[in-house]
Amino acid sequence: MTEPYVKDYLMTAGPTPLPPAVSQVMAEPMLYHRAPAFVEVYARCLDRIKQVFQTDNDVLAFASSGSGAMESAAANLVRPGERALAVSCGKFGERWAELCDAFGAQTIHHQVEWGTKIEPAELDRVLGETPAEVVFLTLSETSTGVVNDVQGLAEVAHKHGALIAVDAVSALGAIPVNQDEWNIDVVVAGSQKALMCPPGLAFASVNEAALKRASESPGRRYYFDWEKTAKGQRKDPPDSPFTPAVGLFMALDVALEMILESEGLENVFNRHRLLGRATREAAKALDLEIFGPEDENANVVTAIKVPDGVDGGKIPKVMRDRYRITIAGGQNQLKGKIVRIAHCGYFGAFDILTAIGALEMALSELGHDVELGAGVAAAQRVFLEAGVPAATPA
């Protein structure tokens, strides 16, 4: 039997596909973490990554999953018995509540329906009723595709005298995070999303107010202690208190060069805007409903509702087992109800055509009445109108 599906496509919102140059640098020989050749890479990464957070803060780096950087925020900011507010609108927001509990907070977990945004007015009301020392929430909720207005939410938190810590794990590098301009106390992120690296590096960009609160209540943490890592990173040359993930920093160095120098951060954001818009237009052309509010800033991952009559759990399965394309379905209560098309990181126009084309074919195989090519055509129009392909004819 002829088998036309011979290539593998990684199309999840983390781990995301790696640029070949990023993959290849990890095949280079290992370096001692205190050797000048590595220290140069380490220092350059720590310096450059500030541009992605749009901050002058120290961006603290940890060898861990993104959740490790979230833990650093809880461990450094939460004090046993004091009130911490976790506001969630999906799976990753709920992790903040679990972290606050683990570190002994009097946790207030305000749950917003999955697939809706956390509105600043709602935060205002909640903090008015139950003040808290620190607010924890999510910028891009990977489980639903929702992107929150963290600028507005930060204003509200500060009005109530609270610090705010934002999980930007899947957002950083895909959509703007103007940490300093928006006055966000803590932003955490991971390497395996829009930073185009493998999983295993995590970051916490921490302002003076947050560092101060942490230093006033030492102990109960060690590996993720901000002061310990900040002290090491502020040395000249910078020095990690624990052996850094050398290979992943080598990867990050290449990725940051691509993001900041080759493509440029604004262009990266514009590309993600286009990828998000093309995906939403494709879904609409297929009469599929976007899960969550239609939002021109929701450009990290697009959640699409599974149409009635289709077994939603089978869509990622058909795409993976038959077409060798890995996309994610829904998690927890959304299992079988949505599929998620990722476009954060090393994704281009033809990845969206591939994902949408495969989705059309999978829906067709699963008995849904779908006009093949209609979604693809809608995405094509978005790209053509934007002037893509931009390559100069020979």
Next chain:
Amino acid sequence: MTEPYVKDYLMTAGPTPLPPAVSQVMAEPMLYHRAPAFVEVYARCLDRIKQVFQTDNDVLAFASSGSGAMESAAANLVRPGERALAVSCGKFGERWAELCDAFGAQTIHHQVEWGTKIEPAELDRVLGETPAEVVFLTLSETSTGVVNDVQGLAEVAHKHGALIAVDAVSALGAIPVNQDEWNIDVVVAGSQKALMCPPGLAFASVNEAALKRASESPGRRYYFDWEKTAKGQRKDPPDSPFTPAVGLFMALDVALEMILESEGLENVFNRHRLLGRATREAAKALDLEIFGPEDENANVVTAIKVPDGVDGGKIPKVMRDRYRITIAGGQNQLKGKIVRIAHCGYFGAFDILTAIGALEMALSELGHDVELGAGVAAAQRVFLEAGVPAATPA
């Protein structure tokens, strides 16, 4: 000017050099952590690594430095206000005391002189005077080269009703760790030493008694919570509670195949015995003193005292800047007083000849009266007597 030094040699006790096959697998495309192709790698690694710990325990894996696995032991075993005993004989042992403090223990830090072993009789005396719930200590103290008799130490700890947690970060895979036979409650390790992988993966092999103690006192931890990770790893197929470091597991899978299948664990240990012996014999032939007790089990890293009249800090500098060979000097109070020749992981006979040859040349350049080739010859004799080279003539 002719430049004969054109190649770089990584000769530190972590990060250690990577086998080419390990490096190269990290240049492969990224995988989704829940895709069958990765789950197979993850499950195989979790299964196989038990053989290196010589245990039937679950070996819990974390995306972190080795210190993260140490933190997991402190966070899961230490209870605020209860007594924990950290026994140190070097820099890494002291980290245990810092961790116990951070997690609120009533820490007893018993310090043994750097460069000496922790004797079981001394532990017996200390525990007799000040009982503790948990004892934390080090198998191979990377800062001094000393290897402790953890089997004897575990017996003493248990006699006093204490659990024992052992840092085997630099030892695991270089020298035998028979966790189950020696009845060690917790053994922690990292990827970047004898496991021949980049830094960024850490392991805690935890027996039932330790898991039970942890489960009796939940909270105060999340990312490094043993129960959370054990629950995920015990699923079929196993699932990490946080995004695993996919690329590092791909590397570990190749490295474990080399250790367990290609070379065989006993052969790996024998190779390390030979490398350690050759290094010690070389030092003796050069009239250089080994730092610490002469010990046929100290086969992870050999610390050599800097001879009188030589500026010890300059030896690694000359070797690095002139010969492009990275070795480590002494840390903290041993700065300038020792150099450390590593032989844990992907090291062979000619790495020892290179390291010793370079040390002879550096000492000569620094004005020390050294018989060039004398140390090399001593190492050669060790290898020849052991039947190396073993390659069959064509």
